[in-house]
Amino acid sequence: MSAAREMLCDTARAVFAEAATAGMAPIDEAGFGLLLVPEADGGFGGDWGDVNAVLQIAGVMVPDLPVAGLIAPDAVQPAATVSLMAGAMGQALALSIEHVNTRQQFGRPLGKFQAVQQSLAVMACEVRAVEAAAAALAARLDAVGFDPAAADFEMAAAKLRANRAVGVVTAIAHQVHGAIGFTAEYELNRVTIPLMRWRSEHGNDAYWAAKLGRQVSGLGGQGLWEALTAR
Amino acid sequence: MQGFALYPFDPPGDVAALRAELRAWLAVNQPQGDVVARANSWASFDADFSRALGTAGYIGMTLPTRYGGGDRHPLERYVVIEELLAAGAPVGAHWIADRQTGPLIVRYGSEEQRQRYLPGIAKGELYACIGLSEPGAGSDLAAVRTTARETAEGWRINGQKIWTTGAHFSHIMLALVRTEEGSERNAGLSQLLIDLDTPGITIRPIIDMAGNHDFNEVFFDDVLVSLGALVGTRGQGWQQVTAELGLERSGPERYLSSHALLAALIDAAGADPDAAVATLIGELTAEMWTLRQLSMSTAAKLAAGEDPMVEASVVKELGNAFEQDMPRRVQAIVDCPWDDPGDLGRLLRALLIASPSFSLRGGTREVIRGIIARGLGLR
Ligand SMILES: Cc1cc2nc3c(=O)[nH]c(=O)nc-3n(C[C@H](O)[C@H](O)[C@H](O)COP(=O)(O)OP(=O)(O)OC[C@H]3O[C@@H](n4cnc5c(N)ncnc54)[C@H](O)[C@@H]3O)c2cc1C
Numbered sequence: 001m002s003a004a005r006e007m008l009c010d011t012a013r014a015v016f017a018e019a020a021t022a023g024m025a026p027i028d029e030a031g032f033g034l035l036l037v038p039e040a041d042g043g044f045g046g047d048w049g050d051v052n053a054v055l056q057i058a059g060v061m062v063p064d065l066p067v068a069g070l071i072a073p074d075a076v077q078p079a080a081t082v083s084l085m086a087g088a089m090g091q092a093l094a095l096s097i098e099h100v101n102t103r104q105q106f107g108r109p110l111g112k113f114q115a116v117q118q119s120l121a122v123m124a125c126e127v128r129a130v131e132a133a134a135a136a137l138a139a140r141l142d143a144v145g146f147d148p149a150a151a152d153f154e155m156a157a158a159k160l161r162a163n164r165a166v167g168v169v170t171a172i173a174h175q176v177h178g179a180i181g182f183t184a185e186y187e188l189n190r191v192t193i194p195l196m197r198w199r200s201e202h203g204n205d206a207y208w209a210a211k212l213g214r215q216v217s218g219l220g221g222q223g224l225w226e227a228l229t230a231r
Numbered sequence: 232m233q234g235f236a237l238y239p240f241d242p243p244g245d246v247a248a249l250r251a252e253l254r255a256w257l258a259v260n261q262p263q264g265d266v267v268a269r270a271n272s273w274a275s276f277d278a279d280f281s282r283a284l285g286t287a288g289y290i291g292m293t294l295p296t297r298y299g300g301g302d303r304h305p306l307e308r309y310v311v312i313e314e315l316l317a318a319g320a321p322v323g324a325h326w327i328a329d330r331q332t333g334p335l336i337v338r339y340g341s342e343e344q345r346q347r348y349l350p351g352i353a354k355g356e357l358y359a360c361i362g363l364s365e366p367g368a369g370s371d372l373a374a375v376r377t378t379a380r381e382t383a384e385g386w387r388i389n390g391q392k393i394w395t396t397g398a399h400f401s402h403i404m405l406a407l408v409r410t411e412e413g414s415e416r417n418a419g420l421s422q423l424l425i426d427l428d429t430p431g432i433t434i435r436p437i438i439d440m441a442g443n444h445d446f447n448e449v450f451f452d453d454v455l456v457s458l459g460a461l462v463g464t465r466g467q468g469w470q471q472v473t474a475e476l477g478l479e480r481s482g483p484e485r486y487l488s489s490h491a492l493l494a495a496l497i498d499a500a501g502a503d504p505d506a507a508v509a510t511l512i513g514e515l516t517a518e519m520w521t522l523r524q525l526s527m528s529t530a531a532k533l534a535a536g537e538d539p540m541v542e543a544s545v546v547k548e549l550g551n552a553f554e555q556d557m558p559r560r561v562q563a564i565v566d567c568p569w570d571d572p573g574d575l576g577r578l579l580r581a582l583l584i585a586s587p588s589f590s591l592r593g594g595t596r597e598v599i600r601g602i603i604a605r606g607l608g609l610r
Binding site: 001097100101111112114116117118120121122124125127128129131132133135136139153154156157158160161164205206208209210211212213214216217218219220221222224225228229230 | 490493497498509510513514516518522523525542549601603609
């Protein structure tokens with residue numbers, strides 16, 4: 001990650017920590033609404049890679065605040081949601097790893113049991129896949145100047161892939177946490193409930209699958225590969 | 232395990248031109264093979280095709296030119312490999328030699344081994360197989376019992392390998408053997424490069440459940456090879472093998488080997504598919520696109536000299552699951568009789584039957600998940 005983006009992320013963490021209790025005001029004041037606005041127009045001149053990084057943090061720290069709406073135009077909200085989801089899934093994984101390494105049963109940390117290890121490996125694959133989808137979508141949006149029409153394929157594929165990961169990730173995270181993860185107090189639900197919500201927002205699985213499926217059908221079998229490699 | 236950062240896939244030179252050149256070459260040189268062979272690209276043996284591909288410079292691309300290679304960037308090779316797989320070209324004969332054995336000889340081999348084997352590999356004429364598994368050593372590879380004893384004349388090898396893909400057409404085997412008497416587990420193992428026409432070697436076919444002869448049993452009965460057959464450092468076989476395996480799990484073959492089925496499904500669906508079929512195509516495409524991003528990123532990380540062991544395992548795990556699920560999901564949605572003679576039906580049948588092997592070969596699903604769990608800090 002570039003030094004400028006590291007700094008941006010540090011700022012986001014500090015501001016979002018404040019916003020977690022104070023609401024949107026600190027985020028507005030810090031100028032996150034200007035992230036994508038060109039420097040010439042008095043903005044930050046950031047790219048979608050920056051948005052992706054900031055929204056992954058927002059997905060963990062302030063999943064209930066409308067940060068994505070502040071930063072990105074409506075037409076790219078599906079892409080913004082993928083970043084929020086990638087962040088929240090990374091957090092669900094991190095919480096799960098921490099939990100199984102500390103919680104002891106049968107005289108050992110849960111993470112020493114092979115069944116638990118294999119479940120978390122499955123979850124990690126899903127999380128990595130969504131992180132990769134978010135990053136690749138960001139790269140495409142940057143290559144086409146944030147034009148949602150030129151990134152339609154990637155947006156559909158990434159949102160669909162993220163949606164499909166929600167079930168696996170939330171199920172395994174809760175399973176390895178046991179009852180503590182089902183409490184209002186424990187922080188896991190602060191990412192799993194938003195994940196469930198984001199799956200239906202800005203296009204559920206059926207919506208994107210039908211859209212992508214029709215687009216690909218028009219390309220034909222050979223055409224799909226040609227289109228993929230031409231982008 | 233840190234969060235995933237996408238490594239930019241940025242091969243030198245003009246990638247679009249490289250693709251175009253290869254596609255034009257394939258249009259002329261790819262045999263109009265059967266559709267089922269196309270879905271089984273890296274297991275399809277075609278010596279003429281391999282020779283032509285080697286002559287055209289598409290095998291051993293990353294090997295040094297002084298050994299007949301192309302001295303190309305690993306990501307240029309990646310582009311060529313994904314094109315060959317997507318086209319379903321019959322790359323099975325030279326596949327292992329090109330992917331694994333050649334690079335390993337460059338890295339660990341002696342000068343004599345390089346001169347002896349690499350030019351043939353790059354020409355697409357010299358084929359290799361991998362001798363790891365034994366009857367008592369499957370997932371538990373450290374249980375290898377085949378021995379090689381150092382004598383005045385050379386290494387004397389006794390034992391048995393099993394499940395050796397392509398041993399029946401290969402010229403050489405890269406074998407993991409126990410060279411140190413009394414050693415146990417992963418200590419005392421070494422890699423030997425064995426010419427398969429050496430007296431004392433018996434190769435017996437094992438027919439798989441699809442009726443194909445791909446893998447074999449290989450018996451070593453007092454086989455004598457020169458001391459120069461040792462690859463790399465004596466006693467370091469385990470380390471050399473794990474590096475080799477870890478690095479070869481992320482290639483495009485982990486999600487593109489059944490691409491012919493996806494293409495056939497799309498073609499059969501036509502431009503205006505019904506809702507269920509469109510949904511299935513959308514879901515499969517999203518998964519395939521994501522896998523391609525993961526695989527390219529892992530290849531780029533590898534090319535940058537890093538060790539993406541965990542990412543490579545993620546690609547294999549997700550890629551295997553994708554390729555195993557695809558025929559099952561197509562079968563569930565598309566109304567196609569079991570004995571349908573059309574392309575889609577034949578592909579479906581062949582891949583349903585072949586798919587159990589996907590999460591066995593190259594490290595089982597459970598072993599791969601164990602590697603990922605270790606990367607997460609759980610083991
Ligand atoms: C098509 C095909 C091609 C192959 N080609 C080659 C080749 O060219 N060269 C070569 O050397 N080998 C080859 N193999 C062999 C392959 O590497 C082995 O099949 C694999 O390592 C598993 O070993 P096994 O079959 O003995 O199964 P086993 O080790 O007996 O395992 C059976 C099942 O038990 C599970 N299991 C085992 N141990 C554990 C554990 N500790 N915890 C949890 N689960 C466990 C496994 O994951 C698996 O699901 C090939 C296999 C196939 C199917």
